[in-house]
Amino acid sequence: MNIIKKIIISTFILLLIVCGKTVLADAVEKKSFTMILIPDFSFQEVKWLKENGHFLELWKSGGLSAVNIRPDGPYSYLNNMVTMASGARGLGVEGWNAFIKGETENGVLVEELYQQWTGTVVDEGIIFHPLLHKLVDKNKDTSYRSEIGILGQTLKEHGISSYVIGNSDAGTEKVRYGSLLTMDKEGVAKGSLQEATKKSVESPWGSVMDVGYIFETLNTIQTSLDPAFTVVEWGDIHRLYKQKGNMTQTHFTKQYELTLVRLEQFLNELLTNGYAQNVMLLSPMVNTDAYQNKERLAPLFYWQTSAFNDRYYLYSGTTRQKYVVSNLDIVPTVLDFLRLMLLLPFLGVLYDQKWITTSRLKLD
Structure with missing residues (x-):
């Protein structure tokens, strides 16, 4: 017995x-979720990739929707990101940016300016935001009262690491808004701003995303057993449009095509080589050409696996329209995916998946 x-x-x-x-x-x-944030990416670029890309199944698979990215104030990358990251209509402040220790503004170390403005001494190895207090105060006075840092803070409190990689810097103009999605309420974020780009004399503003570094970083995050939320700010298209006004049309077209092919190659390798699963591609603003042509809804793609055989659209109760979701739904969707949705009330709601073929996707 x-x-x-x-x-x-x-x-x-x-x-x-x-x-x-x-x-x-x-x-x-x-519990591993990767967001590829691509400012200036529009459905014009999606159309070009579907017609001329090398990995056409990429654009025919997964989930697809258009995002209403209207902010509380004027249309801009920063205003759109504040809204998207807080789950409520929000506004940016002039001069807002993310920094690491050792960077300067007008010849002064930014960490020294931050200490002079707030009395805060910056720790080593973090990403910080010197104008956090102004951004918080400004949004307290709006009708929506956006909570700055709400997503990163919630993840931090529940043991989920968050990282930001990359930037959209154009020459001396710093543009680092991806950290709005990952920073906590103290304005502290983890990740790498400068290392994810490399010098490229022939590219717009002499800089291009460093795919090797990004994959190495994502692989380190992916192989960890800890749950993580990672944002990659892919700035190449933004840099291209920032320099378009000084480019010949012929050279712009050449760079436009090269930039899109490079993006597509990155996404295909990202998914097929296991660097990340559960990947969301999201544009926080469309470029000026698309905007002036009244193509103002931004693309959103979602791939759960690299199988490329699942096709569906994302639906939101906020818009109640097929293929159209709201920027207010981003935070609830991320939190729901990470099993934290019920913790906080938001104006937006999480996305639902509606099948457009008979293929199946495991939801739970």
Whole structure:
């Protein structure tokens, strides 16, 4: 009898270990979410990629919707990002940006300016935002009272790491808004701003995204058992449009096509080589050409796996329209994916997936 009991107990323990590992692996996969943030990306670029790209299945698979990215005030990358990151209509402040220790503004170390303005001494190895207090105060006075840093703070309090990689800097103009999605309420974020770009004399503003560095960083995050939310701010298209006014049309067209092909290659390798799963591509603003042509809804793609055989559109109760969602829905969707949705009330609602083929996608 004792032998039988031992066999039963041993079998039960073995099942627990095997099932436990399966559940753990599944949970880790579910709790790793990567957002590719691409300012100036519009449906004009999507159309070009669908017609001329090298990986056409990429654009025919996963989830697709258009995002209403209207902010509380004037249309701008910063205003749109404040709204998107707080889950409520919001406004930016002049001079807002993210910095690391050692950077300067007008010849003065930014960490010294931050200490002079707030009395705060900046720690080593963090990303900080010297004008956080002004951004918080400004949005307290709006009708929507956006909570700055609400997403990053919520993730931090529940043990989910968040990272930002990259920038949209154009020459001496610093543009680092991806950290609005990952910073906590103290304005502190983790990640790398400068390392994710490299010098490229022939590229707009002499800079291009460093794909090798990005993959190396994502691989480190992906192989960790800790849940994580990662934002990659892919600034190449923004840099191109910032320099368009001084370019010949012929050279702009050449750079435009090269920039889109490079983006597509990055996304295909990202998904097929296992650097990330559960990937959302999101444009926080469309370029001036698309905007002036009244193509003002921004593209959103979502791929859960690299199989490229699932096709569906994302639906939101906020807009109640097929293929159209709201920028207010981004934060609730991220939190729901990370199993934290019920913690906070938001104006937006999480996305639902509506199938447009008979293919299936595992939701839970």
